[in-house]
Amino acid sequence: MLLDLLAATAQSPFAFEILERTASTPRVQQVVQLSLAPAFLLSGIGAIMNVIMSRMIWIAQRIEKIEDASEGQPTDRLTRELGWLTRRRRLAQAAIMFSTASAVIISAVIGLLFVSAYITAQIGTLIAFLWVLTMALLVSGLAFFLLETRLAALGHRDRERDRA
Template identity: 50%
Template sequence: MIIEILASGVASEVLEHATSTSRVREAVELSLAPAFLLVGIGSLMNVMMARLVWLAGRIERLCINSTSPNPDNLSRLPFEVEVDWLSQRRRLVRIAIKFSTAAAAVISLVIALLFISAFVDANIPLIVTLLWVVTIGLLITALAYFLREALMAADSPREH
């Protein structure tokens, strides 16, 4: 199977284009903006993961401390109220992470397509454009969920 692919005209065309410095430069230039977006998504996901880890740790500590009598807990919210509030926040962050991951996957596909289009004479601008719009839509959705969680974090659970 591999021999058939190598013997085909497609493989020789790819090899011919891949040895062209200007084609490689063009592919790198085209993929810079999506690559920077991918870095930004990764940084955002790092912040979201830190929030998720903190929320999970707080829920775990509350569950462990709920069984032991502690005089410091007298002035605190009821256990169930705080755990429910933290669980809602955790759910929002998890959804934001899922949308961010999907955005990262789609923008990675855009980068791959841009490289392929530089080496193979394929007309894919419509696909790249649609995938770019999908990426931005996923990212906006992720940011909206993360904003909802941040607003919840700024409020007291007594207000919910």
């Protein structure tokens, strides 16, 4: 099967050129090394998103508990808590959205790094732009996550004041 593929490739100049470019072990090693930093970044983004999603799940469950407990007659304290939780949910959703977008873009960067090693077109500027875009999206996601955790900390003080 592989021999048939190689024989067919030898007859096609374009396919032969692609095979020749991809056959270089040092070139493949170089591309893999270049893609390690974005791959580690992707792993880090995944870990961050896991934390944000855990918080988001807690917020959603808490909102459901309050809505079930109030059964149409929410107290002032529950109304304030629902407002606080809703603001937290919006911030967490924004953090997830921006983090997911950064994960998608960095995945494209990894793919383009491999493609760039085997094509003649120069796409380094595109890759650099996408890397900067990834960082901007990630920083935005982390900023929303910071705001959500700050709101969570401030909300805790408000609930302690209500109990006193």
